[in-house]
Amino acid sequence: LGSTNDEEEGGAVAASECHRGIFTLAGTIPSQMQWRDMTYQPVRGPIWTVSEGINRSVVIEGDTGIIAFDTFGSPMAAIAYRMAVQRLFPDKPVHTLVYSHDHLDHTGYASDFAPDARIIAHELANDVIVARQSDGQLSATETWTGRQQEYEIDGVRFQLMYPGPTHGTGNCAAYFPEQKLLFWVDTIIPGVGYTYLPDWHLASYLPTVGSLLDLDWDVFVPGHFWLVDRAGYRRNVQFYEVLLDAAQRAFVEGVDLDSLPQITAWAREKLRPDLGTLFRFDEYIGMNVMRCIWHFLQGGWGLAGNVRLPESGAHD
Amino acid sequence: MTEHRGIFTLDDVEPYLAEEADLEVTELGPRLWSATDGTYRTIFMDAGDGVVAWDTFQTPGRARSYAQAIARTIPGKPIKWVVYSNDHLDRSGFAADLAPTAARLADRRCAEVITLRGADGQLPATCIVEDDWERVDVGAATFEFIFPGFTSATGNRASYFADLRVLYMPDTALPNAKYSMLPNYHVRPYSAAMRQLLVLEVDTFVPGRWGIMTREQLVDALDYFDAVHDVAQQAFAENVAVWMFEPTEAFVKEKLRTRFGHLEGFEDHVGITAFRFTHHYLTGGWGMEDTATPSAGHG
Numbered sequence: 001l002g003s004t005n006d007e008e009e010g011g012a013v014a015a016s017e018c019h020r021g022i023f024t025l026a027g028t029i030p031s032q033m034q035w036r037d038m039t040y041q042p043v044r045g046p047i048w049t050v051s052e053g054i055n056r057s058v059v060i061e062g063d064t065g066i067i068a069f070d071t072f073g074s075p076m077a078a079i080a081y082r083m084a085v086q087r088l089f090p091d092k093p094v095h096t097l098v099y100s101h102d103h104l105d106h107t108g109y110a111s112d113f114a115p116d117a118r119i120i121a122h123e124l125a126n127d128v129i130v131a132r133q134s135d136g137q138l139s140a141t142e143t144w145t146g147r148q149q150e151y152e153i154d155g156v157r158f159q160l161m162y163p164g165p166t167h168g169t170g171n172c173a174a175y176f177p178e179q180k181l182l183f184w185v186d187t188i189i190p191g192v193g194y195t196y197l198p199d200w201h202l203a204s205y206l207p208t209v210g211s212l213l214d215l216d217w218d219v220f221v222p223g224h225f226w227l228v229d230r231a232g233y234r235r236n237v238q239f240y241e242v243l244l245d246a247a248q249r250a251f252v253e254g255v256d257l258d259s260l261p262q263i264t265a266w267a268r269e270k271l272r273p274d275l276g277t278l279f280r281f282d283e284y285i286g287m288n289v290m291r292c293i294w295h296f297l298q299g300g301w302g303l304a305g306n307v308r309l310p311e312s313g314a315h316d
Numbered sequence: 317m318t319e320h321r322g323i324f325t326l327d328d329v330e331p332y333l334a335e336e337a338d339l340e341v342t343e344l345g346p347r348l349w350s351a352t353d354g355t356y357r358t359i360f361m362d363a364g365d366g367v368v369a370w371d372t373f374q375t376p377g378r379a380r381s382y383a384q385a386i387a388r389t390i391p392g393k394p395i396k397w398v399v400y401s402n403d404h405l406d407r408s409g410f411a412a413d414l415a416p417t418a419a420r421l422a423d424r425r426c427a428e429v430i431t432l433r434g435a436d437g438q439l440p441a442t443c444i445v446e447d448d449w450e451r452v453d454v455g456a457a458t459f460e461f462i463f464p465g466f467t468s469a470t471g472n473r474a475s476y477f478a479d480l481r482v483l484y485m486p487d488t489a490l491p492n493a494k495y496s497m498l499p500n501y502h503v504r505p506y507s508a509a510m511r512q513l514l515v516l517e518v519d520t521f522v523p524g525r526w527g528i529m530t531r532e533q534l535v536d537a538l539d540y541f542d543a544v545h546d547v548a549q550q551a552f553a554e555n556v557a558v559w560m561f562e563p564t565e566a567f568v569k570e571k572l573r574t575r576f577g578h579l580e581g582f583e584d585h586v587g588i589t590a591f592r593f594t595h596h597y598l599t600g601g602w603g604m605e606d607t608a609t610p611s612a613g614h615g
Contacts, residue, residue, distance in 0.1 A: 021600065022596075022600055023553060023597060025549055029553045030553060030554055031553050031555045073598065102600065103599040104597075104598065105598050105599055105600075127604065127612070128601075130612075131604055131607035131608060131612045132601060132607040132608060133607070133608040134600055168599070168602075194559075195559065195595065196591070198595045198599055199602040248326040248329050249326070249328060251324075251329050251332040252332045258355075259584055260496070260587075261584055283560075287497075287561070287588070287591075290588075296324055297405065297406045298405055298499060298500060299322065299405040299433050299435055299438070301469075301499075301602075302500070303428065303429060306429055306433040308434065
């Protein structure tokens with residue numbers, strides 16, 4: 001009987017037509033090869049945003065080339081992203097790629113997007129990326145540590161900020177003080193939370209996201225869906241406050257804590273008056289509540305899920 | 317609030333925390349019993365001059381009920397040791413109510429998380445177990461305390477009683493399909509780690525929830541986990557919209573109902589369990605524990 005379950009290097013991945021992420025199925029993976037049309041629009045100064053309607057990222061025009069964030073979530077999406085950037089800036093190569101965090105749906109396919117770029121990631125994210133051994137996800141060429149790092153690359157100034165555990169591992173915001181713009185993936189997203197809040201770290205989430213309201217910005221680019229202002233950001237923070245309270249009340253209101261159908265019915269009834277108009281309310285509010293129920297039932301998950309930060313103060 | 321609150325922040329939850337129950341106790345063999353409130357389950361053992369209690373149940377009220385059940389079964393002997401199977405509050409959260417002066421034994425990874433969490437009522441471990449396979453002797457009780465690899469929670473260990481051919485490991489395999497969203501399961505290493513335990517001579521597997529299982533039921537449970545995993549991966553690969561619950565649920569039910577539809581909870585749970593697996597492939601796994609080399613994180 002061994003005591004570790006580390007896999008043999010490269011053992012799970014077979015050769016195929018495209019990078020496979022961590023899929024272990026033999027043969028073609030159709031979802032990895034699905035074409036994604038990208039749209040792009042200028043935001044401020046040299047900063048553009050690119051989206052296929054669900055995921056979103058930013059690219060910045062430097063003096064000689066492009067600084068891009070993330071890769072989108074499949075090989076074909078990464079290729080579509082690359083082609084969109086080439087169309088916008090035909091004479092400027094992507095020389096720098098910045099990873100927001102470790103997840104494959106955002107940073108899984110640098111091999112298809114910009115395989116020769118300098119890649120910057122927080123050390124916490126990169127440690128997971130290296131350990132994951134995912135096909136197509138390149139590890140960083142340089143990492144940073146701590147809570148904040150300033151960069152000036154090809155005439156573009158920005159700060160990478162790791163304010164604490166929020167979602168994924170080593171998830172960083174990018175702050176552009178001259179443009180008063182904040183980009184942060186899988187934290188603030190318009191509407192209710194995504195599905196069952198996958199890999200969210202709820203113990204530290206609210207004070208951490210709240211802390212970035214202390215920065216001087218007025219446009220926020222999320223990793224999904226549309227841009228918001230400070231009021232939109234605050235509304236999303238308040239949603240999580242309501243959600244966490246509701247999950248606790250479920251414990252004393254006779255809800256079967258194991259049953260997603262029961263939790264969903266209860267959550268829709270109780271929360272519809274205050275939250276019912278939010279994007280994806282009916283779709284995900286039950287799963288959102290269920291995830292928070294497990295948080296209170298079990299405690300946070302792992303070391304990242306149990307970091308405790310002081311509550312942030314009132315903002316604005 | 318007078319009850320230990322774990323990490324709850326609302327006082328309104330006190331009735332939930334305080335509620336006690338009459339636990340059902342089943343003898344597993346000489347000096348070893350299992351206790352359940354109908355949902356959660358654990359074990360305790362007569363160690364001669366005291367009792368070893370595994371885990372604490374999920375609330376202060378249930379922890380007191382557990383102490384009462386132990387006192388009824390083994391009268392006159394104090395709980396001198398509490399073994400933490402893992403860090404979760406619904407497993408090991410309320411030693412302050414069960415046996416505040418007992419020695420508390422835990423895996424090193426589990427102990428680290430408990431200390432960091434600082435939950436009200438969850439007492440830090442006093443005896444840290446370093447080796448992944450350690451024979452433990454407390455009083456007249458002997459068992460193997462085994463970390464087979466990353467399965468769920470942090471530092472989750474099995475307790476093996478070789479002479480009785482009994483294995484206890486919570487938050488891993490279940491006798492039904494009630495896995496919900498696989499809360500804090502480490503999807504990638506789970507199956508290989510659990511299947512390592514099958515080399516042990518086991519007739520009885522005691523899960524952390526629901527009924528006591530046979531070895532055959534344990535094997536079936538691991539097969540069910542792998543089957544849902546495989547079909548969920550197939551759903552994602554075949555372009556079932558990964559962000560939509562209903563199509564994912566319909567896909568896995570169609571594929572798995574014939575073989576596993578008899579399992580209690582299948583209709584309510586298989587969809588959300590599969591949804592957890594599809595997002596494993598979307599995101600790549602959660603944290604270091606859910607990578608190809610999970611031991612790189614905790615050593």
